[in-house]
Amino acid sequence: MKRKITVGSRDSALALWQTRWVVEQLEKQNPEVTFEIITMKTKGDKMLDVALAKIGDKGLFTKELEVAMQRREIDFAVHSLKDLPTVLPEGLTIGAVCKRDNPGDALISKDGRKLEELPRGARIGTSSLRRCAQLLNYRPDFQLESLRGNLNTRMKKLVSERLDAIILAAAGITRMGWEDMIAEIIPFDICLPAVGQGAIAVECREDDQDIVELLKGVEHPATRAATNAERALLRRLEGGCQIPIGAFGEVVKEKLTLTAIVATLDGSQVIRAQGEAAVDQAIQLGIEVAEKLLDMGGKKILQQVRSGE
Numbered sequence: 001m002k003r004k005i006t007v008g009s010r011d012s013a014l015a016l017w018q019t020r021w022v023v024e025q026l027e028k029q030n031p032e033v034t035f036e037i038i039t040m041k042t043k044g045d046k047m048l049d050v051a052l053a054k055i056g057d058k059g060l061f062t063k064e065l066e067v068a069m070q071r072r073e074i075d076f077a078v079h080s081l082k083d084l085p086t087v088l089p090e091g092l093t094i095g096a097v098c099k100r101d102n103p104g105d106a107l108i109s110k111d112g113r114k115l116e117e118l119p120r121g122a123r124i125g126t127s128s129l130r131r132c133a134q135l136l137n138y139r140p141d142f143q144l145e146s147l148r149g150n151l152n153t154r155m156k157k158l159v160s161e162r163l164d165a166i167i168l169a170a171a172g173i174t175r176m177g178w179e180d181m182i183a184e185i186i187p188f189d190i191c192l193p194a195v196g197q198g199a200i201a202v203e204c205r206e207d208d209q210d211i212v213e214l215l216k217g218v219e220h221p222a223t224r225a226a227t228n229a230e231r232a233l234l235r236r237l238e239g240g241c242q243i244p245i246g247a248f249g250e251v252v253k254e255k256l257t258l259t260a261i262v263a264t265l266d267g268s269q270v271i272r273a274q275g276e277a278a279v280d281q282a283i284q285l286g287i288e289v290a291e292k293l294l295d296m297g298g299k300k301i302l303q304q305v306r307s308g309e
């Protein structure tokens with residue numbers, strides 16, 4: 001086993017928190033190994049003023065780290081699983097999926113109001129098509145405003161743009177220590193989270209046996225099964241962040257359940273499907289629920305969104 005391991009991370013506060021958390025667990029388990037964190041900016045960090053759905057690149061927040069891994073400049077990289085495309089570059093693999101934190105979307109509002117307490121025509125900041133579509137389905141009077149930048153920037157815009165509320169991933173807020181600002185975790189019957197939301201993934205070279213072995217120390221099998229189902233669904237639908245898709249997998253009493261939605265951009269239609277399977281059938285379950293969605297009208301929605309109607 002190598003004595004010194006180089007770990008890649010984006011340089012945002014959230015990314016660094018996540019990377020340090022992974023490294024800390026591994027240090028406790030492997031006191032003989034030293035870890036060095038190297039930070040990099042990804043294209044997604046550099047293009048902060050463009051809507052994500054417009055950039056539309058796969059691996060917007062991961063590619064530079066993946067290239068560094070392929071060049072053997074770093075040994076592994078820590079990502080938000082949500083940011084990791086469902087098909088990885090040649091030779092790379094997800095060495096670990098860590099235990100998921102709160103997978104939900106959090107509402108942060110002026111005066112701590114809950115979603116149902118927001119006034120008619122309330123202005124809500126989010127740039128996720130998934131959040132927009134589901135919120136508009138729930139309350140067509142809401143005005144969704146685009147909101148990008150890292151968590152700090154987005155939080156500041158609540159005040160500077162005079163928004164009534166913003167929506168951020170609960171896990172990110174908790175990791176930054178801002179839990180007190182959460183007015184509400186939006187119920188999943190109103191807004192299903194993004195595939196992989198709340199889980200940290202560690203990516204490494206497939207053929208690097210030492211690292212693959214090391215990363216087993218931060219692996220969480222139930223989260224792996226749940227997110228395998230979610231990612232298989234997303235892959236089957238061939239969705240990225242250009243299409244409003246939400247999914248949530250969960251292991252309860254040895255059973256894996258998966259709920260998912262696909263929606264039109266304006267939120268006029270939200271199609272929902274569900275399935276259940278044994279934990280070792282995660283990928284099959286993801287494909288099955290995706291196909292249910294397609295049959296229930298999802299196919300038409302995907303065509304519409306892709307053709308830009």
Ligand SMILES: NCc1[nH]cc(CCC(=O)O)c1CC(=O)O
Nearest residue numbers: 080082168169171172197198199
């Ligand atoms: N889209 C960016 C992104 N990627 C991961 C998280 C939060 C952390 C997580 O879901 O694990 C966020 C911020 C957000 O959506 O509010």
